[in-house]
Each structure stands twice: as structure tokens, then as C-alpha cells.
Amino acid sequence: MNLDYTSSRRKFIQQVSCSIGSSFLAFATPAFSKGFTLQEEAAASAVIQEPTRKLGVALVGLGKYSTDQLAPALQETQRCKLVGIVTGSPDKAEEWKRKYNIPEKNVYSYQNFDSIKDNPAIDIVYVVLPNSMHAEYTIRAAKAGKHVICEKPMAVSVKECEDMIQACKSADRLLSIGYRLHFEPYNLTMTEFAAKKTHGAVKVITAKDGMDIEPGVWRLDKKLAGGGPLMDVGIYCVQGALYTVGKNPIAVTAKEGPKTDMKRFSQVEQSLTWKLEFPGGIVANCECSYAEEMNLLRADAEHGWFELKPAYGYKDLKGETNLGKLNIAQVNQQALQMDDFANCVLQKKKSKVPGEMGLRDVRILTAIYEAARTGKRVELTNL
Incomplete structure (x- = not known):
């Protein structure tokens, strides 16, 4: 049996634009109608009240994520557009200038980045650099008078997050974290099922994310990444557990997995397992790896279960419950995410994925590492 979640266009716009109030969580109720184009869905997310100019976005760092995901998504956005780049590679600069019609005056290096303050065409800076550079460029962008989206994880330490x-x-600038799955309908459905207790109260969450990472990439350099798979794919498990349960965890236990490739994992963990404890006896059993492919978010409840597999990818997500498969329209997550932030800037309202959420998650990641290092249960009292 297929479970088909549809609605009228008006209801879609209303539900995508509303938020569930919480100090750490704000989601739209998923009611995505099949047949809408990505452009219509992005427009609905931005809740266009009246015509206005598109906000200019500059991407800081032109690696794989910017190249394969963000730049293409910015061709589909309704409230913002790609107007600038920051790169240390002259070859990349020339390529991007040609491909996206970016004027020379909107091209910056890391050395002259601060002069972006004099460029009124750029409203938003999206920091897409190695984790250890997030804090520096977020702070510099804010001082330059630009609103900021920072990729996850927000930073490599709690102190850096607080400084950002x-x-x-x-600077009176908005800060958002690149949590694209807060705009993705399958993941939003997990939140809705749990909140509405469609299968009874949630008892156990299972969250797994992993990949077989290639050697030699910056993510295996602890100085640049701040850690291994926990800092990269593990954060999706933490997020998935929290937005499905709808509460902050109160404690964590963790264990680092064995290393089977000492050359590749000389600086960071190869894998980690951890258990998050939530109020009411709910637990989340989580696992991340840089040596094994896995992609799951599952909730077992009193009267059934619901899951996403794969759960965290950029596209082609799939969902199922004990009653049948979910059939929900796929969307361009990054386009919806960036349009929502542009709309926040235009309406002068806080992002649903603000810096405070990024700080909360880095606190949890830090506690997971502590629990793995000490073998002790670590209470989470400052979320």
C-alpha cells in the first residue's frame, strides 16, 4: 500500500511556511502535492507576498558541494541568486565566471575577502569551507555587513560557535546553518508522524549514516575537520533523532569502533556508535562510519513504525511505515533552504535553522566524543 500525502496548492503554501514553535526546533508540516515544479515549491517555501528583488549570494569555497549542489540549486531559487564567489583558485574563478556570468568585481580571494563589504550586490555569504574555517569566515562576513549561511557542522568547538x-x-546580521533536511518533505514527515502520534508514542529511534570515504581528502585531517564521520555524517543522525523525537536529549553514552585501515584513519575515528537518552525514556541508537555505507532514520512506536531509507541524501529519498510505502514529491532541498533564508532576511525574521541550533549540535557532538573517550555516561545539561 502506498501512503499518498497531497494537498491543495494553498494548503501547501500555508503549511510549508508555518513553523512549530520551539526554542530549538521549527519545522513546516509536510503536505507536498505531486505535480508541483521545484520552482513552485521554492516559491511556496519563500511565501512571496509581493514582487521584490532577488538577494545576491556569494559562495565561499568552490569545492564539490558548491559545484554539484549549491550552484545548480541557485539556478532554481526564487528569492536569491548566485552573484559572487570566493576562491583561492584562479582557474576555478575563470570557469565559474564563464559558467554563471559572474562579473569580475564579484570575484574574491581569501586575501581580499574583507573588501566584500563594499559590494552592495552581495547580501548573503554562504560559507562552504573545511570545518575549521567556518568560524573565521562567518565572523569576517558578518563584520563585512553580510548575512551568513554556514555549512554544517557549524564549527569545530563550542567556543567558535558562540563567537560566530x-x-x-x-553586526545585526542573520546567521543560519546549512541544515537542508529541515526543508525536505520526507524528513518533515518523520517529525509530523511523531508529533501527531500517528503510530502511538515513539519509543526508539535508530539513525545510521556512513560512507566509504576516499583516502587523502580534507575530512580525514583532524585539524581541518575537527573529527571524523561524527562531524560529517554523524550530525545527520543527531539531527534526525532530535527532530523526530521533538525534544533535546538529556544524556549520551558512546563507543568508538575499531580501525581496520590505520593509514586512512590515522587522525580521526573510523566509526562511532552512541545512544542518546531523551525525557520519557525515549532512546536513539545511532551509528556513523567512514568505512561502511548506511543511510537510515527509523522510529519504532507503540503501535507501529516509520522510517526513511535512504534518509539523508540530496535526492531520491524513500520512506515506509508498517502500513505501507510513503509517496511524497522530491524537492531541491538546497533551493528551498536558501530561499527560506533569503525570505528571513527580507522579512527580518530569525531562520528556523539558526546559529543557536548549530551550537546545540556541536555541544552534543562534543559530549559524544567525551563519552567515547571516557567510557562514561555524559549528561547534557546546557542545551
């Missing part, structure tokens, strides 16, 4: 939030507050 303070810098944006001092």
Missing part, C-alpha cells in the same frame, strides 16, 4: 553567534548579533 555573537559576531552576527553585533
Whole structure:
């Protein structure tokens, strides 16, 4: 049996634009109608009240994610557009200038980045650099008067996250974290099922994310990445557990897995397992790996279960419950994410995935590492 979640266009716009109020969580109720184009869905997410100019976005760092995901998504957005780039590669700069018609005056290096403050065409800076560089460029962008989207994880330490939030507050600029799955209908459905108790109260969450990473990439350099798979794919498991349960965890236990490739994993963990404890006795059993492919978010409840497999990819997500398969329209997650932030800037309202959420998650990641290192249960009291 297929479970088909549809609605009228008006209801779609209303539900995608609304938020569930919470200090750490704000989601739209998923009611995605098949047949809408990605452009219509992006427009619905932005809730266009009246015509206005598109906000200019500059991508800082032109690696794989910018190249394969963000730049193409910016060709589909309704409230923002790609107007600038920051790169240390002259060859990449020339290629991007030609491909996306970017004027020379909107091309920056890491050395002259601060002069972006004099460019009124750029409203938003999207930081897509190695994790250890997130704090520096977020702070510099805020001081330059630009609103900021920062890729996940927000930073490599709690202190850096706090400094980023303070810098944006001092500059009166908005800060958002690149949590694209908060705009993805399958993941939103997990939140809705749990909140509405469609299968009874949730008892156990299972979250797994992993890949077989190629050797020699910056993500295996602890100085650049801050850690291994936990900092990269593991954060999706943490997020998935939290937005499915709808509560913050209260404690964590964890264990690092064995290393079977000492050359590849000389600086970071190869895998980690951890258990998050939530109020009411709910638990989330999580696992991440840089040596094994896995992609699952599952909730076992009183009267059934619901899951996504794969759960965290850029496209082709699939869902199922004990009653049958889910049939929900696929969307361009990054386009919806960036349009939502542009709309926040235009309406002068806080993002649903703000810096405070990124800080919360880095606190949890830090506690997971501590629990794995010490073998002790670590309470989470400052979320």
C-alpha cells in the first residue's frame, strides 16, 4: 500500500511556511502535492507576498558541494541568486565566471575577502569551507555587513560557535546553518508522524549514516575537520533523532569502533556508535562510519513504525511505515533552504535553522566524543 500525502496548492503554501514553535526546533508540516515544479515549491517555501528583488549570494569555497549542489540549486531559487564567489583558485574563478556570468568585481580571494563589504550586490555569504574555517569566515562576513549561511557542522568547538553567534548579533546580521533536511518533505514527515502520534508514542529511534570515504581528502585531517564521520555524517543522525523525537536529549553514552585501515584513519575515528537518552525514556541508537555505507532514520512506536531509507541524501529519498510505502514529491532541498533564508532576511525574521541550533549540535557532538573517550555516561545539561 502506498501512503499518498497531497494537498491543495494553498494548503501547501500555508503549511510549508508555518513553523512549530520551539526554542530549538521549527519545522513546516509536510503536505507536498505531486505535480508541483521545484520552482513552485521554492516559491511556496519563500511565501512571496509581493514582487521584490532577488538577494545576491556569494559562495565561499568552490569545492564539490558548491559545484554539484549549491550552484545548480541557485539556478532554481526564487528569492536569491548566485552573484559572487570566493576562491583561492584562479582557474576555478575563470570557469565559474564563464559558467554563471559572474562579473569580475564579484570575484574574491581569501586575501581580499574583507573588501566584500563594499559590494552592495552581495547580501548573503554562504560559507562552504573545511570545518575549521567556518568560524573565521562567518565572523569576517558578518563584520563585512553580510548575512551568513554556514555549512554544517557549524564549527569545530563550542567556543567558535558562540563567537560566530555573537559576531552576527553585533553586526545585526542573520546567521543560519546549512541544515537542508529541515526543508525536505520526507524528513518533515518523520517529525509530523511523531508529533501527531500517528503510530502511538515513539519509543526508539535508530539513525545510521556512513560512507566509504576516499583516502587523502580534507575530512580525514583532524585539524581541518575537527573529527571524523561524527562531524560529517554523524550530525545527520543527531539531527534526525532530535527532530523526530521533538525534544533535546538529556544524556549520551558512546563507543568508538575499531580501525581496520590505520593509514586512512590515522587522525580521526573510523566509526562511532552512541545512544542518546531523551525525557520519557525515549532512546536513539545511532551509528556513523567512514568505512561502511548506511543511510537510515527509523522510529519504532507503540503501535507501529516509520522510517526513511535512504534518509539523508540530496535526492531520491524513500520512506515506509508498517502500513505501507510513503509517496511524497522530491524537492531541491538546497533551493528551498536558501530561499527560506533569503525570505528571513527580507522579512527580518530569525531562520528556523539558526546559529543557536548549530551550537546545540556541536555541544552534543562534543559530549559524544567525551563519552567515547571516557567510557562514561555524559549528561547534557546546557542545551
